[in-house]
Amino acid sequence: MDLKKLLPCGRIIVFKKGEIVKYQDEPIEDVLVLLEGTLKTEHVSENGRTLEIDEIKPVQIIASGFIFSSEPRFPVNVVAGENSKILSIPKEVFIDLLMKDREFLLFFLRDVSEHFRVVSEKLFFLTMKTLREKVLNFLVHHMNEERELTLPVTLEELSRLFGCARPALSRVFQELEREGYIEKHGRRIKVLKDPLEHDRI
Known part of the structure; x- marks a missing residue:
């Protein structure tokens, strides 16, 4: 224009x-x-x-x-x-x-x-039922071919995007890391296994 x-x-x-x-x-x-x-x-x-x-x-x-x-x-x-x-x-x-x-x-x-x-x-x-589903969907759609991504914003800003409290979002990331889905270092995340194969999104 x-x-x-x-x-x-x-x-x-x-x-x-x-x-x-x-x-x-x-x-x-x-x-x-x-x-x-x-x-x-x-x-x-x-x-x-x-x-x-x-x-x-x-x-x-x-x-x-x-x-x-x-x-x-x-x-x-x-x-x-x-x-x-x-x-x-x-x-x-x-x-x-x-x-x-x-x-x-x-x-x-x-x-x-x-x-x-x-x-x-x-x-x-x-319309996704849980915060976990929202996070998994976000990871799948933003990771690159090497299954890596860098969060573009802070967890506080991301929580507003998801419509949740920051502590709840932090717990989901901790659960995913504990269950072996991801490795998280600050804003850098590596997806270790495809969430779509284990969770319905």
Whole structure:
């Protein structure tokens, strides 16, 4: 997508790492496009537990699938994962762009499709019965050909992704290591035997 076409259509807003960009249930008044940095989307349950849903990278539209819904509200908290720049475009200007520019229309449709792909994968992940199943699924899908992987985040951040408490996640890793499934050294993990052969995922 040619950003030169977008920049004159809105205003740039800067957020520092850790700042809240939008709150869950806040009305969507403008279209927000991430230009630089990364954003994290988090759902906060009634009991205060935080579940990380997705990571947004440039150039993606925030909550693209909800912008033109009957009740356009942000479904999750949007937090700056690092210092970030966002382009805020008025909805009417955005609609004009969609109608006039085929390239931009395809960009928007791809963004919406990608959003729902991520959400569907997350829903599949959450339907797993146990935390152990979630961890095993994560290992299988992230290990390389040598059955090795490096956790991209801390256990605290990973626990938010799994929707659990950090101590519970630590216990699962300890159990898998004790049972001979993995060797773990800090964030580096080697899968010793295929979990799919021993656990149903």
